[in-house]
Amino acid sequence: MKTRGQIRIKDVVKIYDPEGAAVMAVDHCSLEIAAGEICMIVGPSGCGKTTLLNAIAGFHSINGGSIHLDGEMLCGPGKQKASPGSDRIVVFQNGALFPWKNVIDNVTFGPVMQGKLSLAEAKDKARSMMADAGLSGIENNFPGELSSGVRRRVEIVRALMNDPAVLLLDEPYRALDSLTKSVMHESLLDIYDKNKVTIFFITHDLQEALFLGNKVAIMTSRPCKPKKVLTVDIPYPRNYSVVTDKRFRELMEETSEAVHEEAKKSFAAGEREG
Amino acid sequence: MAISTNALFAIKPNKLLSALFGSRLYLMLVGFLLFLAFWYFAVDVWRLPRFSQMPGLFTVLKEWLNPDPVYGLSLYTAEYYTHIFASCVRVFVAFALATVLGVSLGLFMGWSTKVREYVFPVFEMLRPIPILAWVPLAIIMFTGLETPVIFLAFLASFFVTTLNTMLGVDSIDESYFRAAQCLGANDRQVFTNVVIPGAMPFIFTGLQISIGVCWFSLVAAEMVSGQYGLGYVINTSYTNVRYPTIIIGMVTLGFVGYATSAMVRMIGNRLMQWRMREIAMSNS
Numbered sequence: 001m002k003t004r005g006q007i008r009i010k011d012v013v014k015i016y017d018p019e020g021a022a023v024m025a026v027d028h029c030s031l032e033i034a035a036g037e038i039c040m041i042v043g044p045s046g047c048g049k050t051t052l053l054n055a056i057a058g059f060h061s062i063n064g065g066s067i068h069l070d071g072e073m074l075c076g077p078g079k080q081k082a083s084p085g086s087d088r089i090v091v092f093q094n095g096a097l098f099p100w101k102n103v104i105d106n107v108t109f110g111p112v113m114q115g116k117l118s119l120a121e122a123k124d125k126a127r128s129m130m131a132d133a134g135l136s137g138i139e140n141n142f143p144g145e146l147s148s149g150v151r152r153r154v155e156i157v158r159a160l161m162n163d164p165a166v167l168l169l170d171e172p173y174r175a176l177d178s179l180t181k182s183v184m185h186e187s188l189l190d191i192y193d194k195n196k197v198t199i200f201f202i203t204h205d206l207q208e209a210l211f212l213g214n215k216v217a218i219m220t221s222r223p224c225k226p227k228k229v230l231t232v233d234i235p236y237p238r239n240y241s242v243v244t245d246k247r248f249r250e251l252m253e254e255t256s257e258a259v260h261e262e263a264k265k266s267f268a269a270g271e272r273e274g
Numbered sequence: 275m276a277i278s279t280n281a282l283f284a285i286k287p288n289k290l291l292s293a294l295f296g297s298r299l300y301l302m303l304v305g306f307l308l309f310l311a312f313w314y315f316a317v318d319v320w321r322l323p324r325f326s327q328m329p330g331l332f333t334v335l336k337e338w339l340n341p342d343p344v345y346g347l348s349l350y351t352a353e354y355y356t357h358i359f360a361s362c363v364r365v366f367v368a369f370a371l372a373t374v375l376g377v378s379l380g381l382f383m384g385w386s387t388k389v390r391e392y393v394f395p396v397f398e399m400l401r402p403i404p405i406l407a408w409v410p411l412a413i414i415m416f417t418g419l420e421t422p423v424i425f426l427a428f429l430a431s432f433f434v435t436t437l438n439t440m441l442g443v444d445s446i447d448e449s450y451f452r453a454a455q456c457l458g459a460n461d462r463q464v465f466t467n468v469v470i471p472g473a474m475p476f477i478f479t480g481l482q483i484s485i486g487v488c489w490f491s492l493v494a495a496e497m498v499s500g501q502y503g504l505g506y507v508i509n510t511s512y513t514n515v516r517y518p519t520i521i522i523g524m525v526t527l528g529f530v531g532y533a534t535s536a537m538v539r540m541i542g543n544r545l546m547q548w549r550m551r552e553i554a555m556s557n558s
Binding site for chain 1: 551
């Protein structure tokens with residue numbers, strides 16, 4: 001049973017440019033994510049969900065409230081900005097595999113830079129993790145030579161090499177076509193099955209959210225806070241046939257109205273992308 | 275790609291053959307021929323008044339390929355190679371210095387906002403000053419005949435390299451820095467693993483421009499205050515009314531300049547295998 005990776009977001013407030021335009025991106029947002037849970041954050045573009053992820057990761061500061069990881073404060077009163085670290089690793093929207101390093105150098109980057117493993121040990125671990133994820137044989141290729149689906153999976157392996165408590169995914173499959181996406185979803189659940197890391201996954205795709213997550217939080221348009229939080233009680237392991245099940249369709253009905261409402265509000269307000 | 279159907283060549287196609295018999299080479303030759311034909315026609319056939327003093331194509335060729343040249347400089351004279359060598363050495367020294375100092379300064383200006391705030395304004399004020407405006411200062415500051423010339427070539431090259439390097443660092447996507455931080459890299463590791471390789475494409479684009487600028491300034495400097503060298507040759511040929519030799523000097527500069535540019539480009543491609551493969555994937 002996983003015990004690491006419990007996130008407690010409490011009353012978080014984020015205001016961009018407080019002395020100037022004062023745009024409130026996050027308004028007293030509170031959310032609890034249990035250890036080992038897959039929590040999907042669904043919301044319209046520009047609502048502030050990436051800001052929340054960046055606050056957990058340590059790329060942005062917050063102006064109010066606090067975020068705790070496993071009881072320890074990441075950011076909050078007295079410490080506005082968390083320090084980025086390998087306990088919370090981000091997989092970026094457009095991919096951030098270093099194009100100038102080949103796959104094996106990318107994947108071993110974390111442990112080698114931190115001095116946790118020697119290069120040889122890291123390579124061994126990388127090879128076995130990649131084999132587990134069905135990615136053998138590409139270790140000497142450069143990211144530019146690989147398809148975007150493969151790149152994403154390599155990036156997730158790169159993150160998992162560091163045994164993080166939390167995996168922060170910022171719309172990682174947004175740029176992929178829907179065929180590749182469905183394969184990615186099953187691959188992610190397979191990886192989750194083997195690693196049971198807490199996943200904080202941002203998406204605007206409701207079906208993706210309901211398929212992958214066990215907790216789904218639907219966020220309001222900017223400034224964001226959870227509008228509706230529900231638990232998806234479909235058991236793991238899930239495969240794509242689940243999408244046509246009665247329970248799944250019930251959940252879609254329950255949630256799509258809420259999502260659509262927020263999307264309309266956001267559209268009317270003319271949000272900026274992301 | 276066209277393969278020769280000449281019966282004598284029963285050879286398996288390979289890269290060299292496809293380059294020799296491919297359309298690219300033909301187009302390049304046709305381009306050159308058109309240019310040379312224009313020169314020949316303008317000076318020798320139509321005798322356009324504007325070009326009445328210009329040496330003709332065949333006059334120059336005859337001189338260049340003459341074992342005993344009328345004006346003293348041809349492919350067969352030792353003096354020709356002395357001049358080429360002198361210019362090349364100066365370019366090599368100036369370019370090497372400019373690259374080492376320029377890339378270092380550019381990387382630091384890109385990496386550290388503080389350094390950039392101190393240095394960039396001064397840098398941008400100095401950069402537009404034409405190289406020849408530095409000639410008097412160069413002569414005052416440096417003794418000897420070689421150093422001022424090398425200094426002037428260095429200066430031009432340095433400004434181009436530094437600016438391109440700094441912009442190269444700027445061009446690196448924020449996500450790479452963030453990913454490196456998440457993965458636990460400290461500042462020094464980010465510099466070596468993200469900043470330097472990330473800026474490389476821009477750095478090498480800058481270096482190709484920089485070597486061209488280096489030659490340009492060198493020749494200008496040699497014309498003003500040099501002894502030996504291709505710029506010196508061109509200038510003295512003019513003052514001594516040896517017009518064909520001017521063209522010989524210019525053509526030589528063209529070849530040597532092209533060769534050095536190509537060398538920089540090849541080194542860049544070698545160092546950035548990842549980019550070459552990425553480009554190959556997207557083109558195929």
